[in-house]
Amino acid sequence: MPSYTPPTKDLQFLLHDVFKVSQQLIPGYADLDRAFTAAVFEEAGKIASEVLAPLNKVGDVEGCRLENGVVRTPKGFREAYAQMCEGGWNALDADPAYGGQGMPAILNLATGEMFSSANMAFQMYSGLTHGAISAIHTHASDDQKTTYLPKMIEGRWTGTMNLTEPQCGTDLGLIRTKAEPQEDGTYRITGQKIWISAGEHDMSDNIIHLVLARIPGGPEGVKGISLFIVPKFLVNADGSLGQRNALACGGLEEKMGIHGNATCVMNYDGATGFLVGEAHKGMRAMFTMMNEARLLVGMQGYAQGSVAYQNALAFAQDRLQGRDITGAKNPDGPADPIIVHPDVRRNLMDQKSFVEGARAFALWGATLIDRSHRQDDAEAEATISLLIPVIKGFLTDKGFETTVLAQQTLGGSGFTKEWGLEQFVRDARIAMIYEGTNGVQSLDLVGRKLGLNGGKTVMGFFEMVKAFLKENEGDAVLENGFLGPLKQASKDLQAAAMYFMAEGMKTPNNALSGSYDFMHLFGHVCFGLMWSKMAKAAAEALEGDGADRAFLETKIATGRYYMARQLPATALHLARIRSGAEPVMALDAANF
Structure with a gap:
């Protein structure tokens, strides 16, 4: 276990x-x-x-x-x-x-x-x-906040978001769930939602569903979507629970992973709902939830990679197979632990350098959210909006890859249920899909976020990297394996952005065909920046009391590994981007 x-x-x-x-x-x-x-x-x-x-x-x-x-x-x-x-x-x-x-x-x-x-x-x-x-x-209104927030924050009530329907996932403009106005100011919600995580369970007294629906007569497409609070149990004026609302779980999905979470089909049969904010402005409210969810899903990606790596490392330190080619490291035993072998080391270093880089990247994103919310910092708000699709897409892609690498470290044992690595692989897989598939994240990055504030936000990111490079010129630690690779990776990212700006309007498919590579290129540059910052911090700590020299020196060595072995992938992604849409779109649909 x-x-x-x-x-x-x-x-x-x-x-x-x-x-x-x-x-x-x-x-x-x-x-x-x-x-x-x-x-x-x-x-x-x-x-x-x-x-x-x-x-x-x-x-x-x-x-x-x-x-x-x-x-x-x-x-x-x-x-x-x-x-x-x-x-x-x-x-x-x-x-x-x-x-x-x-x-x-x-x-x-x-x-x-x-x-x-x-x-x-x-x-x-x-x-x-x-x-x-x-x-x-x-x-929500002040009355709605007073009614729902205290018990949700306490945990006695839980919450969900209900977006997806059988006929629509990403394209929310196709939503059919209806919200019919009632004389008392409430709405009758009728429709079906699918893939609703935690839609029904026995851990809380009430479940507060946030449901996207259409008010009849509203605009077509996403401009006509409104958001409603639809509680499992209606709430009386004194805050106590009233009658059961007209909603029910119609079934549970049988899934590849996350079996402990209830993924529900939710049926709304004239359920009482309460409008949140303005009519037909539901997407604005829902994106508050989705952006936060995408940060947390990015965290899920590296969190599964982290626990998988821990168990792969423990296995590699204990499992005896073969001898170190340079000489036995466990001469009194029948074989050496597999961690002595270079390919196992490569595998573990890929895992370790990802997990620690991802942790830094996500926490940096959280500081931007705190700056935005607690200081009303517009620049921080724009920067985290730019980075959210990178955090979600890159961290979950690489997080899943890391669980597979960890499973591979165990060889045949990793394929068995006994050791638990296959569960991490299965659980991590969903993070690449929900809250907007990673392909959608890449389209959001290139199609919307790259042009944010007329391109000033992404240019601000480039300037931030340039400033870091300039202020650390001559630093003995960073000049040894950090600044050079970061500078080149940043140049690759800027070249890709310039390509999109030149080609995007003229031939949109050129930009869209390279969007996934751009998301990964951007992720690598962010990791390069984070590893450079971590190396600088570790070096400064070593110059101080250096209380944990092994930890700090390991941090610098791990960073050098990432810069040398992972960051050069930016050149590959740039080459793919520059190949344009022609190789991607060459086949007619019938020829696949």
Whole structure:
């Protein structure tokens, strides 16, 4: 059975040595001193490793069951969820006005990684509620906030988002669910939604569904979509639960992974719904939820890679096979541990350099969200909007790849259920699909985000990288394997962006055919920047007390590996982009 060790040391290094959170002027960051975050991470780590991780296989094996309209979650899930609520983990970064603790988003993301690594399917229940809380907090009326937020933040009620229908997924303009106005100001919601994560379960007293639907007579397409709160149980004026609403789970999907999370078909049969915000402006509200969800899904990608890597490393250190070609390292045993072999080292280094780079990238994204929300920083808001499709797409693609690499490290054992690696592979796969497939993320990046603010946002990113390169010229550590590769990778990214600007209007398919490569190229450059920042922070710490020299020196060596072995992929992606649409579109549809 796999194990999980929370990466508390790495999280502390990132928060305090790389991002220097307590020195930043972002409101709330001054409270994030080393002692405080250490205490939070220690407690979160205990929940993750001692409560959630042991339930991961249970959830995978048992799955969820639909019995007489009620979904039964796997054994132990209800008790674990109650423990999470009692500990206030659902309320960590929520508004104190409604019972939250008001902590910054970066702390929520860091603890969320631990919970997701330990048990991704379980953590989805809380993660979806978090997104629903954000949408209601940003767009709902004061009365709606007062009615729903306190119990959702407490965890007694959970939340979902209902977008997809049988005939439409990405193209939400095809939504058919109707919302008919009633004389009392409510709406009758009728329609079917599919693939609704946590749509029905037995862990909370009420489930608050956020449902996209059309008000008859509204505009066609996405401009006519509205957002509604549709609770499982209606709420009385005094806050108590009233009658059951006219909605039900019509079935559970049988899935490749995340078996412990209930993926539901939801039927709305004239259910009572409450309009959120303005009529026909539902997409604006839903994107509040989706953007946050995409950051958290990116986190899921590397969180699964992280736990898979931990178990692959442990196996490689113990498994005896063959001899080191340069001389036996375990002369008293029948063979050497497989970690002595260069190809196994390559495999593990690919995993390690991805996981640690991804963690830094995602936490940097969280600092931008905190700057945006807590300082009303328009530049930070634009930058994170640019990066969201990269975070979601690149981290989940590479996160899945990392779980496969970890599985490969175990050889035949990795293919068996006993060792648990195949579950990480199966669970990680969904992250590349939901909250907008990664192909859609790449189209969003090139089609919408690249031109954000007339191209000023992406140019600002280029200038940020240039500034980092210039201010660190002559740095002994960074000049040795970091600045040169980062500079070249950034040039490749700029060349790709210029290609899209030149070709996009003239031949749109040239841009669209290269969008996926551009997303990965962008991801590699962000990793190059993060690894350079981590190397700089590690070198500075070594010049100080250097309390943990092995950790700091390992960080620099791992960064050099990424810069030498992974970052050059930007040249390949640029070459593919420049090949244009012709090789992609050469075949007629009938010839495939």
